[in-house]
Amino acid sequence: MPSIQNRNIASVIVDADKCIADKGCRVCIDVCPTDILVLDPAQGKVRMAYDECWYCLPCEHDCPTKAIRVEIPYLLR
Amino acid sequence: MSTREQTVDILVIGGGTAGPIAAIKAKAKAPHLKVLLLDKANVKRAGAIAEGMDSVNNAVIPGHATPEQYVKEITIANDGIVNQAAINAYAVRSHDMIRELDSWGVKFEKDETGDYAVKKVHHLGAYVLPMPEGYNVKKVIFKQLRKQGVAVSNRLTTTRLLVGSDGRIAGAMALDSRSGEFVVIRAKAVVLCTGAAGRLGLPSSGYLFGTYENPTNAGDGYSMAYHAGAELSGLECFQINPLIKDYNGPACAYVTGPFGGYTVNAKGERFIKSDYWSGQMMLEFWRELEGGNGPVFLKLDHLADETVTKIENVLHITERPTRGLFHEGRGTDYRTDLVEMHISEIGLCGGHSASGVWVDEHARTTVPGLYAAGDLCNVAHNYMLGAMVFGQIAGEDAVDFIADKEPAEVDAAAVAAERERIFAPLLREEGIPPTQVEYKLRRLVNDYLQPPKVTRKMLIGLQRFAEIRADLAQMKAENPHELMRAMEAHAILDCAELAAAASLYRTESRWGLYHYRTDYPERDDAEWFHFVQVKKGNDGRPQCFKRAVPPYLYPIDADERDAYDQLRVDAPLAA
Ligand SMILES: Cc1cc2nc3c(=O)[nH]c(=O)nc-3n(C[C@H](O)[C@H](O)[C@H](O)COP(=O)(O)OP(=O)(O)OC[C@H]3O[C@@H](n4cnc5c(N)ncnc54)[C@H](O)[C@@H]3O)c2cc1C
Ligand code: SF4
Ligand code: SF4
Numbered sequence: 268m269p270s271i272q273n274r275n276i277a278s279v280i281v282d283a284d285k286c287i288a289d290k291g292c293r294v295c296i297d298v299c300p301t302d303i304l305v306l307d308p309a310q311g312k313v314r315m316a317y318d319e320c321w322y323c324l325p326c327e328h329d330c331p332t333k334a335i336r337v338e339i340p341y342l343l344r
Numbered sequence: 345m346s347t348r349e350q351t352v353d354i355l356v357i358g359g360g361t362a363g364p365i366a367a368i369k370a371k372a373k374a375p376h377l378k379v380l381l382l383d384k385a386n387v388k389r390a391g392a393i394a395e396g397m398d399s400v401n402n403a404v405i406p407g408h409a410t411p412e413q414y415v416k417e418i419t420i421a422n423d424g425i426v427n428q429a430a431i432n433a434y435a436v437r438s439h440d441m442i443r444e445l446d447s448w449g450v451k452f453e454k455d456e457t458g459d460y461a462v463k464k465v466h467h468l469g470a471y472v473l474p475m476p477e478g479y480n481v482k483k484v485i486f487k488q489l490r491k492q493g494v495a496v497s498n499r500l501t502t503t504r505l506l507v508g509s510d511g512r513i514a515g516a517m518a519l520d521s522r523s524g525e526f527v528v529i530r531a532k533a534v535v536l537c538t539g540a541a542g543r544l545g546l547p548s549s550g551y552l553f554g555t556y557e558n559p560t561n562a563g564d565g566y567s568m569a570y571h572a573g574a575e576l577s578g579l580e581c582f583q584i585n586p587l588i589k590d591y592n593g594p595a596c597a598y599v600t601g602p603f604g605g606y607t608v609n610a611k612g613e614r615f616i617k618s619d620y621w622s623g624q625m626m627l628e629f630w631r632e633l634e635g636g637n638g639p640v641f642l643k644l645d646h647l648a649d650e651t652v653t654k655i656e657n658v659l660h661i662t663e664r665p666t667r668g669l670f671h672e673g674r675g676t677d678y679r680t681d682l683v684e685m686h687i688s689e690i691g692l693c694g695g696h697s698a699s700g701v702w703v704d705e706h707a708r709t710t711v712p713g714l715y716a717a718g719d720l721c722n723v724a725h726n727y728m729l730g731a732m733v734f735g736q737i738a739g740e741d742a743v744d745f746i747a748d749k750e751p752a753e754v755d756a757a758a759v760a761a762e763r764e765r766i767f768a769p770l771l772r773e774e775g776i777p778p779t780q781v782e783y784k785l786r787r788l789v790n791d792y793l794q795p796p797k798v799t800r801k802m803l804i805g806l807q808r809f810a811e812i813r814a815d816l817a818q819m820k821a822e823n824p825h826e827l828m829r830a831m832e833a834h835a836i837l838d839c840a841e842l843a844a845a846a847s848l849y850r851t852e853s854r855w856g857l858y859h860y861r862t863d864y865p866e867r868d869d870a871e872w873f874h875f876v877q878v879k880k881g882n883d884g885r886p887q888c889f890k891r892a893v894p895p896y897l898y899p900i901d902a903d904e905r906d907a908y909d910q911l912r913v914d915a916p917l918a919a
Contacts, residue, residue: 270820297388298389299389300385301553301559302522317825318553320553321554323394323558324665325394338669339673342549342551343549343551343592
């Protein structure tokens with residue numbers, strides 16, 4: 268059963284200049300109910316890993332540096 | 345894939361709204377007990393109230409409403425099929441819960457005299473208490489959890505309950521969706537608070553997570569209770585809500601109504617007398633959408649600028665705070681534009697309609713030691729405050745239940761079987777991604793179960809669902825996160841089959857659009873003035889049966905009975 272890769276645009280945008288995940292911050296990763304934010308180990312920054320966002324905002328509201336901007340997912344924009 | 349084991353006194357599953365209160369109240373009553381609260385997400389921001397709520401939909405406050413009025417209104421709105429004792433158990437505790445939340449720091453709207461500023465949104469009585477500053481509910485409750493010393497575990501997706509050989513609850517099994525560990529928790533009592541089955545239908549946007557409900561509530565609790573042998577009730581009484589089209593969140597009539605907003609058709613005419621969500625209201629809404637007068641809109645453009653600003657300061661800040669962002673993207677301004685409305689996907693939810701795990705007025709399910717509270721249980725129209733009150737009832741009753749009891753024996757074979765079921769998609773070399781299975785399943789739910797319900801379509805639906813069941817054995821998960829989604833797909837399929845079985849069993853129409861069957865269009869009280877229950881039969885298949893409606897505490901007069909059938913505005917009023 269071979270499979271193919273799917274491509275989706277990210278609707279949760281992380282400002283790499285503001286994100287302090289490399290200093291140990293994990294707040295957004297912790298609070299996201301659908302658990303879709305991950306640490307990108309190469310960059311030391313957070314990114315959206317799954318297209319499973321409820322556009323609910325705990326990540327944006329709890330981020331200490333205001334590094335996250337949540338957009339409405341493309342399909343329902 | 346290691347196994348972690350733990351033993352507690354009371355296990356509360358689901359740390360959204362009902363669960364934290366259950367844990368707080370159990371611990372407050374018996375501080376020496378080990379109470380564990382676990383959640384698939386993070387309790388701090390889990391559940392429907394993560395960003396607060398904009399109103400209490402069903403406050404029963406002396407001077408504004410009595411328990412009798414409230415119980416009667418919900419009885420009428422639910423076409424008579426209620427256990428009044430359970431609704432009354434909420435109603436008599438409603439005011440105390442509000443006062444307690446108030447003392448903890450939750451803000452409710454008050455008038456100049458300091459009295460709660462209750463508004464009328466329902467058809468008959470006044471029960472809506474606005475919370476314009478209600479964004480902090482979850483934070484306030486989290487503080488109380490800490491204060492009481494409740495143990496919390498996050499990122500645990502519970503997949504099955506354990507039942508002892510004596511039929512008593514024995515605990516639960518879960519997947520740690522971060523580490524991939526298998527977790528077995530033994531407990532003397534379990535309180536299930538896993539919310540609605542919110543990922544049943546597919547939103548018309550096609551976005552799997554663009555649901556009305558918090559999408560972590562995939563219906564796991566319905567599936568777990570079913571497999572544990574509990575009775576479920578009213579699964580044919582679907583949840584369908586009138587929502588902002590595409591955004592798929594509430595508009596919300598309970599906020600805008602008291603300020604003068606209302607629902608109109610394409611001609612700008614009002615067509616329903618009450619915007620309170622009921623099956624009858626949804627039927628009128630659907631008729632308008634599908635008839636020549638659609639689409640349907642929320643109308644605010646006649647309101648004064650400062651009133652609209654007040655509405656924005658609620659709708660765009662609490663509950664679903666991205667509403668403003670969505671409108672901005674479409675160039676919609678409440679001052680000049682109507683907001684296009686639509687009908688949500690179907691779900692199962694006790695808190696909004698009446699579909700859930702059967703509980704009595706003590707929140708007890710039919711499995712000894714297993715409790716259910718919140719949207720998962722079948723106490724009709726219970727909403728946020730009802731979830732909290734039933735959490736309280738469950739937590740306190742569980743303390744009494746476990747007195748002098750040892751944990752029930754755990755069946756090692758059941759544990760081994762569940763371990764194998766959970767990890768199969770991870771061990772498989774290749775296969776279908778869980779989200780693709782979920783997409784197809786939920787698209788089929790729309791095609792075959794979305795009301796109006798048609799017998800032949802539901803029968804075809806059951807055939808398609810059986811094919812999906814074979815696909816479940818072909819799922820491939822790449823990591824623990826995808827494994828969680830795979831387990832959710834199992835639960836969603838159970839919910840779809842149970843909803844179809846219950847819908848086919850009730851051969852009449854009831855609750856407006858929620859159970860509108862075109863081939864049985866009339867309500868038939870002689871045959872169907874009963875609950876429809878479903879449980880796992882001896883053959884392992886869903887078995888439906890009737891359960892009598894318990895005698896009313898507050899009888900309903902013949903002239904009151906049909907009030908909710910007269911929601912349509914007689915002659916269209918000019919807007
Ligand atoms: C958008 C929206 C607006 C609403 N507005 C209002 C309002 O204005 N007024 C009002 O009174 N009511 C409102 N409600 C209803 C109210 O929020 C709910 O009735 C109430 O919060 C339900 O509480 P609950 O504890 O049952 O579910 P939730 O608070 O959703 O909690 C369920 C929890 O269970 C967890 N969970 C699910 N599955 C598992 C599993 N397998 N293992 C472990 N954990 C699991 C979830 O992560 C979640 O945290 C609204 C609901 C929604 C969705
Ligand atoms: S909360 Fe903000 S700063 Fe912290 S990891 Fe997330 S994006 Fe980075
Ligand atoms: S908006 Fe909600 S679901 Fe989306 S990433 Fe942020 S916390 Fe997660």
